[in-house]
Amino acid sequence: MPEPRIVIIGGGHVGLTLALRLQRKLRPDEATVTVIDTQPHMTYQPFLPEAAAGSVEPRHVVVPLREALRRCQVLTAQVTSIDNAHQELTVMLGDGKVEHVGYDVLVVVPGSISRALPIPGLAEHGVGFKTIGEAIYLRNHVLSRLDIAASTHDEELRRRLLTFVFVGGGYAGIEAMAELESMARDAIRSYPPIAPEEMRWVLVEAMDRIMPEVSPPMGEYTRQRLEERGIEVKLNTTAKSFTDGHVVLSDGDEFDADTVVWTAGVKPHPMLEDSDLPRDAKGRVECTAKLQVRGTHTVFAAGDCAAVPDLTSSDPDALCSPSAQHAVRQAKVLADNIAALLRGQPLVNYKHRYAGSVAGLGLFQGAAEVYGVKLKGFPAWLLHRVYHLARMPTASHKARILGDWLLELPFRRQVVALGELHDPRAEFIKAANTRGLPRPHGGVAAG
Known part of the structure; x- marks a missing residue:
């Protein structure tokens, strides 16, 4: 009898945590595990702000799937459709070929993508903050704005270059902005022409508070700390336009900015739109408390793309929030339930009371609220680092990050912009297009 085929769609934090646990729990002859993702690595997103700020080497916050999952098959491909009626996936490989992949047990954990709104100019001038590529880009971009501003005498251009706008006051936006502002403030010590007060950092949030993940007092504390650093926090405010880099806000404020970062929410991966799995009004896969997709027996889901009942709430319709804390714990229960399913044992419900949150606000600054205990400043910053270091997969990556710190x-x-990373062939193309021009004196011919 062939071994059951377990296929995991998504190699993010949930998918990797799940696959690692299945490697440990299942015997080699008990099942085959295949992980499918468009990227050959997992990005630990809580460390993206520190990677952008230069506190952590970007390579150290990504875990190669093939390195970590020695007993699993890793397929770098894009899932284009799910046909659960026939237990089959359609995938597009890197060379453009389309294949069909069968399964006995399916796990749907593709995560989420940025939820952008149809605001004029956003697509042309905005950048998200969900991938390591975006984090590296923002680091280089912010530092390059300082380089240009330090060498220009055009005051209007200088103001535009030194204006940085972040839209979205959740954890992602707050941490990204705080870390980059801290990095820029440290970097301008090497740019004598620029004074710290010349930089303008603006946070735009549609709600009446920031960081809804924590209590209102902690959110207010964070807002005060940001404003003490000169960051403008605009609550009850939305962005109306970014056309040609000209920012128009709903409170009437208008100004030019060369940096627009969008962190205003996420939505389930669009791959789910071409599937026959049940989804709720927000596009999330509907699940039971056992993390099984409703109406199925061998299909599971977890993380940002899953609507999982929150059994700790008195509201029978409450769902678990799309947080990393829930996602990782769901992955562990999910692995245990898949092993139980294969062995004919009963499945268990996912039930976890939200413990709290920790946030880094730049070097030696943070805010945390864990089991009702509030921490501020250095203790919160230290807890943030210790907590996420413990959650980072693999001992080698833990050691590398600790070494960076x-x-x-x-x-x-180090505060240096490597803009060539975004267009590495630019200089070569320029050189190749200058054939026939006189060679500069002292040049050395190749070959």
């Missing part, structure tokens, strides 16, 4: 103690973090 220890190097910060005797040395300043």
Whole structure:
């Protein structure tokens, strides 16, 4: 009898945590596990702000799937449709070929993508903050704005270059902005022409508070700390236009900005639209408390793309929030339930009371609320680092990140823009297009 085929769609934090646990729990002859993702690595997103700010080497916050999942099959491909009626996936490989992949047990954990709104100019001038590529881009972009501003005498251009706008006051937006502002404030010590007060950092939030993940007092504390650093926090405000880099806000404020970062929410992965799985009004896969997709026996889901009942709430219709804390714990229960399913054992419900949140607000600054205990400043910042270091997969990546942090103690973090990373062939193309031009004196011919 062939071994059952377990297929996991998504190699993000949930998918990797699930696959690692299945590697440990299942015997080699008990099932085959295949992980399908468009990327060959998992990005630990809570460390993206520190990677953008230069506190952590970007390579250290990504885990190669093939390195971590020695007993699993890893397929770098894009799932284009799910046909659960026939237990089959349609996938597009890297070379453009289309194949069909069968399964006995399916796990749907593709995560989410940025939820952008149809605001004029956003697509042309905005950038998200969900991938390591976006984090590296923003780091290089912010530092390059300082470079250009330090060398221009055009005051209007200088103001535009030194204006940074973040839309979205949740954890992603707050941490990204706080870390990048801290990095820029540290970097301008190397740019004598620029004074710290010349930089303008603007946070735009449609709600009447920031960081809804924590209590209102902690959210207010965070807002005050940001404003003490000169960051403008605009509550009950929305963005109306970013056309040609000209920012128009609903409170009547208008100004030019060369940096627009969009962190105003996420939505389930669009891959789910071409599937026969039940979904709710927000596009999430409907699940039972056992993390099984409703109406199915061998299909499971978890994380941002799943609507999972919150059994800790008195509201019978309450769902678990789309947080990393729930996602990782769901992955562990999910692995246990899949092993139980294969062995004919009863499945268990997912039930976890939200423990709280920790946030880094730049070097030595943070805010945390864990089981009702509030921490501020350095203790919160330290807890943020310790917590996420413990959650980082693989011992080697933990060690590398710890090494990055220890190097910060005797040395300043490196603040240099490597813009060539975004267009590495530009210089070569320029050189190739200058054939026939006189060679500069002293040039050395190749070959």
